[in-house]
Amino acid sequence: MKRVLAVGGGGREHAIVKALARGGADVFVAMKNRNPGIARLARGFKLIKETDVDRVVQFAKESGAELAVIGPEAPLEAGLADRLLEVGIGCVGPTKSAARIETSKKFARDLMHRYRVPGNLRYAAFDNFEDARRYILDLDHEVAVKPTGLTGGKGVKVQGEHLKDIPEVLDYVREIFEKGIGGAGVVLEERIQGEEFTLQAFCDGRSMVPMPLVQDHKRAFEGDVGPNTGGMGSYSMEDHLLPFITKGEHEKAVEAMRTTVAALHKEGCPYQGILYGQFMLTSTGVKIIEFNSRFGDPEAMNVLPILQTNFVEISERIVSGTISLASVEFARKATVCKYVVPEGYGMQAKADRPIHVDEKGVEMSGAELFYAAVNEESGRILTSTSRAVAVVGIASHLEDAEKACERALRFVSGEALYVRHDIGKKEIIQKKIARMQSIRK
Ligand code: AMP
Numbered sequence: 141m142k143r144v145l146a147v148g149g150g151g152r153e154h155a156i157v158k159a160l161a162r163g164g165a166d167v168f169v170a171m172k173n174r175n176p177g178i179a180r181l182a183r184g185f186k187l188i189k190e191t192d193v194d195r196v197v198q199f200a201k202e203s204g205a206e207l208a209v210i211g212p213e214a215p216l217e218a219g220l221a222d223r224l225l226e227v228g229i230g231c232v233g234p235t236k237s238a239a240r241i242e243t244s245k246k247f248a249r250d251l252m253h254r255y256r257v258p259g260n261l262r263y264a265a266f267d268n269f270e271d272a273r274r275y276i277l278d279l280d281h282e283v284a285v286k287p288t289g290l291t292g293g294k295g296v297k298v299q300g301e302h303l304k305d306i307p308e309v310l311d312y313v314r315e316i317f318e319k320g321i322g323g324a325g326v327v328l329e330e331r332i333q334g335e336e337f338t339l340q341a342f343c344d345g346r347s348m349v350p351m352p353l354v355q356d357h358k359r360a361f362e363g364d365v366g367p368n369t370g371g372m373g374s375y376s377m378e379d380h381l382l383p384f385i386t387k388g389e390h391e392k393a394v395e396a397m398r399t400t401v402a403a404l405h406k407e408g409c410p411y412q413g414i415l416y417g418q419f420m421l422t423s424t425g426v427k428i429i430e431f432n433s434r435f436g437d438p439e440a441m442n443v444l445p446i447l448q449t450n451f452v453e454i455s456e457r458i459v460s461g462t463i464s465l466a467s468v469e470f471a472r473k474a475t476v477c478k479y480v481v482p483e484g485y486g487m488q489a490k491a492d493r494p495i496h497v498d499e500k501g502v503e504m505s506g507a508e509l510f511y512a513a514v515n516e517e518s519g520r521i522l523t524s525t526s527r528a529v530a531v532v533g534i535a536s537h538l539e540d541a542e543k544a545c546e547r548a549l550r551f552v553s554g555e556a557l558y559v560r561h562d563i564g565k566k567e568i569i570q571k572k573i574a575r576m577q578s579i580r581k
Contacts, residue, residue: 287322
């Protein structure tokens with residue numbers, strides 16, 4: 141049996157570990173919190189900081205791991221894949237150099253520019269405030285302000301949304317340099333408007349195989365309002381597209397990803413792992429918001445449960461450079477994922493409250509449950525300030541998947557919890573279709 145190291149203890153990683161275990165692997169997990177779902181599935185686990193490369197590599201060696209799947213981005217930036225490769229452990233997760241597609245927004249935009257990746261945006265990158273200020277005062281369009289490096293998904297501010305006017309744009313850019321947010325450096329991109337969607341792909345260095353499209357909901361509250369979060373829930377459709385997107389537009393997103401994978405290969409940093417593309421469908425076509433160097437969270441929980449091919453085999457193909465379209469299959473099912481979060485998540489979250497899950501009830505509802513940022517302590521499961529558990533309804537049609545998700549949510553209880561119930565419902569999807577129709581006009 142294959143011994144596989146998995147890194148990370150969130151909802152995304154619970155989905156990864158479940159897929160690996162389903163594929164017959166003995167899974168050993170390095171995670172910082174005691175995720176009860178992962179702990180139960182794993183042959184062994186160790187509570188370690190995921191960016192502590194020395195200790196993770198040591199644990200991988202002790203466990204006899206032959207392969208590793210790295211969940212979050214921070215260990216990739218810390219060079220975990222490079223170190224595992226050095227000791228002969230193949231990695232689903234790019235090297236530090238290839239992960240720059242996520243860890244440096246400047247690297248990503250420059251690469252897309254040099255290789256003419258379709259859907260790139262007008263942008264400029266700065267390493268000091270004065271130059272950025274001069275550029276901003278000359279602007280004739282609105283911008284999105286992005287710290288160059290990793291900020292845990294909380295660094296991007298958009299003019300017209302989070303930033304009211306040019307003085308506010310300047311204030312935020314100054315703050316990025318003064319506080320060194322994301323490593324001090326800023327990318328200013330043209331602001332675009334439209335519907336966002338996610339395309340994830342398995343990449344083996346040269347080739348890539350796309351997964352079904354997913355739409356996440358970043359805003360904290362129903363109706364897509366409130367502060368941005370890590371993602372409150374997501375859905376995918378039985379035809380693997382989304383209701384507001386055409387086949388041609390999907391093809392454009394795939395082409396952008398293929399061109400990027402080829403560019404990284406040409407640059408001498410072949411990309412082996414999961415590539416995540418965040419796109420926006422606008423009045424002028426499909427545009428790239430950003431790339432991430434790992435599965436999305438929640439998006440991993442939409443695609444992995446309907447993966448029909450053995451995920452261990454796919455991981456081996458990623459590592460050996462033998463992935464092909466014919467080697468990957470997904471069930472033609474729809475999925476709806478809703479995250480149960482502590483009240484106040486996205487602002488001031490109420491943490492350390494017990495949460496109860498009746499797993500049998502969830503299963504009987506036609507749903508799967510993934511534990512996220514919770515901790516198991518003396519038989520109790522406690523919430524943290526981040527997302528607690530995700531429930532994923534799976535069915536042949538979206539409507540039934542949404543109903544299954546809601547049925548299953550009744551088996552999750554606790555105090556001070558919040559769920560965005562609108563995700564996957566007809567009303568919000570109709571609104572997105574109508575919005576896209578008016579943008580297209
Ligand atoms: P990111 O961290 O790059 O995914 O950005 C977070 C969010 O900011 C995205 O999901 C978008 O909603 C928004 N955003 C990022 N870049 C732009 C842009 N160039 N124009 C408009 N909105 C953007």
